[in-house]
Amino acid sequence: EAGVTQFPSHSVIEKGQTVTLRCDPISGHDNLYWYRRVMGKEIKFLLHFVKESKQDESGMPNNRFLAERTGGTYSTLKVQPAELEDSGVYFCASSQDPPLAGGEQYFGPGTRLTVT
Amino acid sequence: RKEVEQDPGPFNVPEGATVAFNCTYSNSASQSFFWYRQDCRKEPKLLMSVYSSGNEDGRFTAQLNRASQYISLLIRDSKLSDSATYLCVVPTVSGTYKYIFGTGTRLKVLA
Numbered sequence: 001e002a003g004v005t006q007f008p009s010h011s012v013i014e015k016g017q018t019v020t021l022r023c024d025p026i027s028g029h030d031n032l033y034w035y036r037r038v039m040g041k042e043i044k045f046l047l048h049f050v051k052e053s054k055q056d057e058s059g060m061p062n063n064r065f066l067a068e069r070t071g072g073t074y075s076t077l078k079v080q081p082a083e084l085e086d087s088g089v090y091f092c093a094s095s096q097d098p099p100l101a102g103g104e105q106y107f108g109p110g111t112r113l114t115v116t
Numbered sequence: 117r118k119e120v121e122q123d124p125g126p127f128n129v130p131e132g133a134t135v136a137f138n139c140t141y142s143n144s145a146s147q148s149f150f151w152y153r154q155d156c157r158k159e160p161k162l163l164m165s166v167y168s169s170g171n172e173d174g175r176f177t178a179q180l181n182r183a184s185q186y187i188s189l190l191i192r193d194s195k196l197s198d199s200a201t202y203l204c205v206v207p208t209v210s211g212t213y214k215y216i217f218g219t220g221t222r223l224k225v226l227a
Contacts, residue, residue, distance in 0.1 A: 004159075033214060042120075042219040043160070043203070048212040056212040091159060093215075104150070105215060107159040 002026065004108035006092050012114045018080040021111045025074070025094030032075050033095075033105060034067060038088040046090075049075060061086075082115045089113070117142055120206050122218035130226050133194050137221045139204030140186045149187045150205040151178055154220065160203055164189070194225045 005024045013019050025032045034046040046065070047057040051072035060067070064083070069075040079086050089110045097103025121140045129135045141149070148167050152160035164171050166187055170179040177190040191198055204218035 031213075033212075035215070035217075043215075043217040045214040045216070048214055056214060059214075103213075104162050104165065107161070109159045112157075 004092055004094055004106050006090075006108040006111050008111060009109065010112045010114075012116065013082055014116055015084055016081045018078065019082055019113060021077045021079075021090055021113070023075045023077070023092030023108055025092070026096070026106055029094035029096045029106075030072070031095040031097075031103070031105075032069060033093040034075070034077055035091045035093065036088050037091070037110075038085070043091065046077075079113075082113075084115050087113055087115045118218075119143065119216045120204055120218040122204050122221050124219050124221060126222040126224055128224045128226055129194055131194055131196060133225075134190065134192045135194060135223065136188055136190045137202055137204075137223075138186050138188050139218050140184075141204075141206045141216075142185070143206070143209065144182075144185060145209045146206050147209055148207055149178075149180060150207075150215075151187075151189050152203040152205055154201045154203055156200075160205075163202070191223075194223075196225050196227060199223055199225045 007022045032049040037043045045059040048055045049069045066078045091110045092108040093105040095103040095105045119142045151163045153163045154160045164178045166178045166180050175192045179188045201220040203220045205215045207213045
């Protein structure tokens with residue numbers, strides 16, 4: 001079974017440019033999460049989808065970040081325009097069980113974003 | 117106070133040693149807990165789940181102390197391959213079940 005995949009693995013962009021990150025969850029996983037780790041800090045939650053619906057986007061830093069999951073399959077996270085503080089590693093995770101069942105989240109390899 | 121706190125380390129231990137990490141959490145209503153392992157520049161991977169008092173898997177033992185609100189991870193007979201960052205994770209108890217991460221504890225096992 002294929003795991004969570006993310007694309008690209010690395011992205012280097014200039015301040016003010018736009019970047020779109022993609023996540024393909026494990027097939028059949030309705031729950032999809034985005035997290036971010038900035039240098040020196042812990043991994044922090046950004047948002048959660050159940051199928052195509054956003055359940056919680058309380059962790060999104062500001063309106064420069066837009067996440068979508070059309071059709072309830074893959075998800076994209078767009079940063080527009082990028083700022084220096086957006087640099088970090090963006091992880092995607094998916095889980096099958098409903099949250100209350102305590103299902104494990106499986107993480108993708110992450111996208112390392114560098115804004116110069 | 118942070119929701120999940122860990123000693124960042126690093127812990128440098130010789131091969132064969134026993135090492136233990138602690139993690140404290142602030143929400144007394146938390147029901148489940150995880151230890152994830154993260155290698156350098158890799159994704160977090162589940163090491164152990166803890167739902168009741170504890171869990172054991174080979175050389176690894178996780179224990180939960182609800183009264184003091186901490187979980188621990190014990191690694192016996194450390195191997196070089198155990199060198200990694202160990203992340204303490206406490207999911208939220210309602211809503212989206214999002215993960216709250218500790219900063220991670222770095223372990224380096226020395227030959």
